[in-house]
Amino acid sequence: MTGVMRLEPDLAFIQKVKQVGGGDLKQCMQCATCSITCKLTPADNPFPRKEMILAQWGAKESLMADPDIWICHQCNDCSTKCPRQVRPGDVLAAVRAFAFQHYSYPSFMGKALASPLALPILLLIPAVILLGVLAIGSEGDYGYLFATGGEVDYAHPFPHGILEMLFMGGNALIFAFAAVGLFRFWNAMRSTMPAGEGPSFIPSLIAVGLELIPHSKFDKCEENKPRRWGHLLIFYGFIGAMATAGLALFATVILQELGSPVYLESPINLPNPIKILGVASGVAMLIGGWMLISKRLAAKDYSGSYQDWLFLIMITSVGLTGMLAWALRLAEIPVIAYLDYYLHLVLVFFLLWYAPYSKFGHMFYRMLALTFARSIRREAGESQAA
Numbered sequence: 001m002t003g004v005m006r007l008e009p010d011l012a013f014i015q016k017v018k019q020v021g022g023g024d025l026k027q028c029m030q031c032a033t034c035s036i037t038c039k040l041t042p043a044d045n046p047f048p049r050k051e052m053i054l055a056q057w058g059a060k061e062s063l064m065a066d067p068d069i070w071i072c073h074q075c076n077d078c079s080t081k082c083p084r085q086v087r088p089g090d091v092l093a094a095v096r097a098f099a100f101q102h103y104s105y106p107s108f109m110g111k112a113l114a115s116p117l118a119l120p121i122l123l124l125i126p127a128v129i130l131l132g133v134l135a136i137g138s139e140g141d142y143g144y145l146f147a148t149g150g151e152v153d154y155a156h157p158f159p160h161g162i163l164e165m166l167f168m169g170g171n172a173l174i175f176a177f178a179a180v181g182l183f184r185f186w187n188a189m190r191s192t193m194p195a196g197e198g199p200s201f202i203p204s205l206i207a208v209g210l211e212l213i214p215h216s217k218f219d220k221c222e223e224n225k226p227r228r229w230g231h232l233l234i235f236y237g238f239i240g241a242m243a244t245a246g247l248a249l250f251a252t253v254i255l256q257e258l259g260s261p262v263y264l265e266s267p268i269n270l271p272n273p274i275k276i277l278g279v280a281s282g283v284a285m286l287i288g289g290w291m292l293i294s295k296r297l298a299a300k301d302y303s304g305s306y307q308d309w310l311f312l313i314m315i316t317s318v319g320l321t322g323m324l325a326w327a328l329r330l331a332e333i334p335v336i337a338y339l340d341y342y343l344h345l346v347l348v349f350f351l352l353w354y355a356p357y358s359k360f361g362h363m364f365y366r367m368l369a370l371t372f373a374r375s376i377r378r379e380a381g382e383s384q385a386a
């Protein structure tokens with residue numbers, strides 16, 4: 001980082017970083033053991049020592065625009081070596097969690113997702129909308145929902161066409177809002193870091209995307225290697241679940257409406273490849289979510305932030321209710337199956353509609369920060385062009 005830094009200490013920010021898992025960052029004595037330990041930090045202006053002093057000073061604006069907080073993958077190799085037990089890896093995670101709020105658009109959504117008090121109303125929104133869908137699908141006849149035996153047809157209370165409208169309409173809006181936040185973040189990074197001589201945006205983005213496929217940066221971790229597998233399972237489980245929903249809609253509804261003589265009857269069953277993909281994705285989310293939850297429960301000195309827990313519980317619950325919906329349909333227990341499927345949809349729409357403001361959003365922020373870092377050659381083993 002070059003030039004003069006103007007400090008505007010934000011005391012509330014210091015408190016929030018401590019509250020969301022930053023611990024007692026005032027104990028840091030700037031020994032730089034953490035920066036020496038970190039395998040992901042560049043040689044010039046290494047992190048996380050400088051972020052520790054910025055956090056101590058309450059230099060919120062500098063930290064929010066700092067791509068280095070996103071190069072960190074929270075392996076916590078540095079935390080185990082810190083002589084003051086400050087846990088710099090967790091401080092950077094707490095600062096990242098704050099970034100969702102800082103750049104969010106509209107900003108009240110960022111604040112809502114960071115507050116446990118707002119959770120009931122956030123859940124109520126998809127819950128009420130889906131009850132409206134159920135009312136339309138049921139056309140005034142609700143008796144089938146309470147049957148204790150017989151065929152289960154989820155498309156009856158929740159018609160595919162309406163769900164897809166909610167899915168696509170909601171996602172278009174959400175991606176537009178997310179783009180505003182990411183654009184602000186990009187401009188903030190550009191204003192504080194010098195332009196480099198690295199590759200331009202698209203080649204940098206492609207290179208970062210190729211790293212993301214195997215989550216190769218996690219491989220440099222020593223202390224927390226299993227996190228890579230938990231992340232990979234959740235990542236591919238969610239992508240697989242989204243692909244399953246899209247393929248099922250195409251095969252059962254769109255092909256039929258296009259007049260194709262070849263289409264699938266709903267529901268799709270095993271051993272159809274679309275069903276295999278759906279089951280594998282649900283299992284992956286469930287196992288990946290549980291791996292990360294159990295790791296946090298076992299940690300003695302780090303409990304994680306509210307946003308971490310919310311995301312992990314939501315994604316694991318999506319996997320669990322999705323698998324249960326399948327099992328209960330096969331078992332033909334309508335009354336529990338419809339209730340479970342309703343809960344499943346509430347959780348799915350919660351994850352999707354609030355994605356830019358939740359831990360989900362961290363994937364987009366990290367990709368953008370890593371793209372920026374690559375474009376200015378700010379990576380481990382490279383010198384930053386100045």
Ligand code: SF4
Binds near residue numbers: 034083085088
């Ligand atoms: S966080 Fe710990 S290791 Fe890093 S500079 Fe501070 S005291 Fe040293």
Ligand code: SF4
Binds near residue numbers: 077088
């Ligand atoms: S948590 Fe890992 S990646 Fe992050 S600063 Fe510490 S050593 Fe580096």
